[in-house]
Amino acid sequence: MQTDTMVEYGSRRVIITLVAMLCAILELLDTTIVNVALNDLQGNLGATLSEVSWVVTAYGIGNVIVIPMTSWLSRQFGRRNYFAASIVIFTLFSFLCGQATGILELALFRFLQGIGGGALLATSQTIITESFPAEKRGQANLIFMMSVIVGPAMGPLLGGYIIDHYSWPLIFYINIPLGIIAVLLTLQYVRSPKYTDKMPVNQVDWLGIILLATAVGALQYVLEKGQEDDWFSNHTITVLSVIAGLGMICFIWRELIYPHPIVSLKVLKNGNLAAGTIFSFIYGFGSYGSTFIVPLFTQSQLNWPATNAGLLVCLTSLSSLLIFPLTNKLLKTGVKPQYMMGTGMLIFFINCYMSSKILTPETGFEVFFYVLIFRYFGLNMILLSISAIAFSTLKTKEIAEGAAFTGMLRQLGGSFGIAIITTFIARRNVFHRTSLVSHLASDDAQVTERLNQLTQSFKGHGMTADIAMNNGLKLLDMTVNKQSTLLSYMDVYIVIGFLFLACIPFVLCLKSKKSIITTDAH
Structure with a gap:
């Protein structure tokens, strides 16, 4: 105290x-x-x-x-x-x-x-x-x-x-x-x-600390390496999955029965705070995950310099300095946070859909800029609404603990989002590559014509027929890889968008008393 x-x-x-x-x-x-x-x-x-x-x-x-x-x-x-x-x-x-x-x-x-x-x-x-x-x-x-x-x-x-x-x-x-x-x-x-x-x-909840670190660390490893190690066919992934599950169950049990818990879970009996922590996880998943995609895509697929990719994220992020006061004012004027969050999630879904449609090998800086500005309208509305809903029915002494939970779940959602997105991209890349290759039959007239054009082009640079043919095949393979990767990034945006869209009915069912407006950012 x-x-x-x-x-x-x-x-x-x-x-x-x-x-x-x-x-x-x-x-x-x-x-x-x-x-x-x-x-x-x-x-x-x-x-x-x-x-x-x-x-x-x-x-x-x-x-x-x-x-x-x-x-x-x-x-x-x-x-x-x-x-x-x-x-x-x-x-x-x-x-x-x-x-x-x-x-x-x-x-x-x-x-x-x-x-x-x-x-x-x-x-x-x-x-x-x-x-x-x-x-x-x-x-x-x-x-x-x-x-x-x-x-x-x-x-x-x-x-x-x-x-x-x-x-x-x-x-x-x-x-x-x-x-x-x-x-x-x-x-x-x-x-x-x-x-x-x-x-x-001697009263410190050392066991709770160990259980939390073990459970979260094991789960993160499973999410990161599962795709690469073929999931549960791998002994390490299987063992760590069990450790993560049991560790989290034991951690929750420990915190509920120990007289001096390192994390007070009892505050989650408040329904609004419990809902706020869940939506904080979802917000972190979408916000961190979609931010992770942008510089990775623009550099690896569009060959942008790192400075250009950073400038894009910086300028669009700073737009929050203008958007935040507007969304905060709407809440203060009496707009229900449920409606604000639902609207924000709808805007974010539309933004994800738009983002999937603008991805091409030639997408320019200006196109990305305007789409990402639109994204921050939705994210700011969601973030402020989560705080208003989560803390609206808490007692003053519970607010600090509530803020810790929403902050933890938001960060955890972001970490899981990045891990799951990288796995999803890898899987969809394999799927799209297999699908595209299946349409490149050797007896297809268009494929043959394209390969001949590439071969003739390389022969025009002084290569022998065999080397020119091999280089033509390699270039076709690179084109397929680039296209399958592009389609994978499009799929990521669509999935994230529909996750937020599916949450809207649940958001509208929430109840809140007089809102406590806070700029929680733990």
């Missing part, structure tokens, strides 16, 4: 707010900065698409494990000490990420970096909010929301510029000087509340 006020004034409040914003931006920037580096990492580290996606999801899993424990850890060690230690962990493993020589090593360091980063966002919001008096909490939330928008938006642009002009380790090294500054300022200016409910070490 917190016993003293944390309101700050003057230059001290400004410095504390800037430090908290810097840490929030660093944490969120690292969730997206590697997206535009995936193509480069594949080539430099000799990894497959499935393997390189671990660089993204490992960080998210680290976040997921530590976020629900943040409040408890702050009480145990003091907010300032815990916050400073988290920055040190984040900064140290940023350096080690840049030193990695293999994809598994990099994924491990990203996981540990995520352990440190998970506390930065959740604690930054608390620090900013409590530094302002109650009548200015709206201003505090707006400041924090700017960090939430700017961090993910700048990540792809900064990452793209680094990839095009330098080398991939620098995307991690840039955290080091900023992290050092943040640690020094935190120790100097950030205060810790006085808590009266610290827990003795």
